[in-house]
Amino acid sequence: MTQEGGASRRYLVARAVAIVLPVLLVVAIVGVIVSRRGAGQTTRPDLSTVTFVASPVPEHRTAPGFTLPLLDGTGPTSLARYPGKIVVLNLWASWCGPCRDESPQLQSVWESYRSLGVQFLGVDQQDSKAEASAFVREFGLTYPIAFDPDGSVAASYGALGLPTTFVIDASGVIRYRFLGRVDPVGLQDVLQGLLAERG
Numbered sequence: 001m002t003q004e005g006g007a008s009r010r011y012l013v014a015r016a017v018a019i020v021l022p023v024l025l026v027v028a029i030v031g032v033i034v035s036r037r038g039a040g041q042t043t044r045p046d047l048s049t050v051t052f053v054a055s056p057v058p059e060h061r062t063a064p065g066f067t068l069p070l071l072d073g074t075g076p077t078s079l080a081r082y083p084g085k086i087v088v089l090n091l092w093a094s095w096c097g098p099c100r101d102e103s104p105q106l107q108s109v110w111e112s113y114r115s116l117g118v119q120f121l122g123v124d125q126q127d128s129k130a131e132a133s134a135f136v137r138e139f140g141l142t143y144p145i146a147f148d149p150d151g152s153v154a155a156s157y158g159a160l161g162l163p164t165t166f167v168i169d170a171s172g173v174i175r176y177r178f179l180g181r182v183d184p185v186g187l188q189d190v191l192q193g194l195l196a197e198r199g
Contacts, residue, residue, distance in 0.1 A: 047126055047154055049096045050161040054180035056190050063089075063168045064156040068146035071124060071132055077146050079172065085119040086194050087168040088187070091154050093127045094135040096162040098181040103139040105184040106165075110143050113191055117170075117198070119143075125162060126151045169194050 067078040079087060090106060092099035110120040120143035124132040129147060136145055148154070157166060157174075165178040167190050176190050 047093070047151060047159065047162050049098055050163065050180040051098055053183050054165070054178035054186075055183055056167070056176040056178055056186050059166075059174045059177050061174050063087075063166065063172050063174045064153075066153050066156065068123065068148050068153070071129065071136065071145040071147045077121070077144055079121075079168070082119045082121070084170050085117050086170055086191065086198070088118065088120045088191075089157075089166040089168060090120065090122045090182075091125050091157070091159050091162055091164045091166075092122060093125050093162055094131040095127065099163045100135075100139075102163055102181040103135075103141060106182060107139060107141055107143075109184055109187055109191075112188075114143075116191075116195060118191055118195075121146065123148050123153050125149075125154050125159075167191070167194070170198055 063079060065079055067076050067080075069075070070077050079089075088106075088110075092103070106120065106122075110118075114120070122141065122143060122145040124135075124145055124147050126149060127147075128149075132145070132147065135141075146153075153159075154162075154164070157164075160179060163178075163181060165182050165187070166174050167176040167178075167187070169175050175194065178187070
């Protein structure tokens with residue numbers, strides 16, 4: 001091998017190392033970050049606000065069970081407390097602007113349907129108890145509100161943002177999802193359909 005050829009090969013090797021080492025370093029850093037996240041809390045979603053008005057999207061899957069404390073401190077609540085009822089499960093937070101917009105409408109629909117075998121249940125996500133309680137008082141919400149500071153329900157239900165509302169039929173199956181501010185007319189149409197199914 002000539003001296004010139006050896007120098008050329010050493011140059012190519014050095015260039016390859018210069019390219020590959022930074023890539024390996026980035027891969028290693030990403031791996032450390034992922035492993036640290038994996039070792040920490042994995043159930044808490046990164047919930048953002050959804051600003052558009054939502055139409056119902058059909059689903060058909062069993063609603064995950066959960067037990068959470070009620071925001072007012074009167075005890076725990078769970079889906080199992082409402083057997084045979086249609087449940088409107090609303091995930092919200094006091095820091096969510098669209099949640100503020102939809103709350104008066106949800107309260108109005110609740111007042112219209114509560115005597116028909118429909119149960120509303122709010123779940124406050126990733127919030128402080130004081131701010132959530134002030135929110136409930138401001139909007140005069142009278143349906144039960146569960147407190148979920150870790151966002152575990154949003155994670156188990158696959159919520160992508162707030163507000164998200166699930167309509168669960170009397171057999172415990174999620175039938176509809178609203179991602180974003182609930183359209184009250186759409187919600188009432190869904191409830192009427194499920195009530196007609198139940199007979």
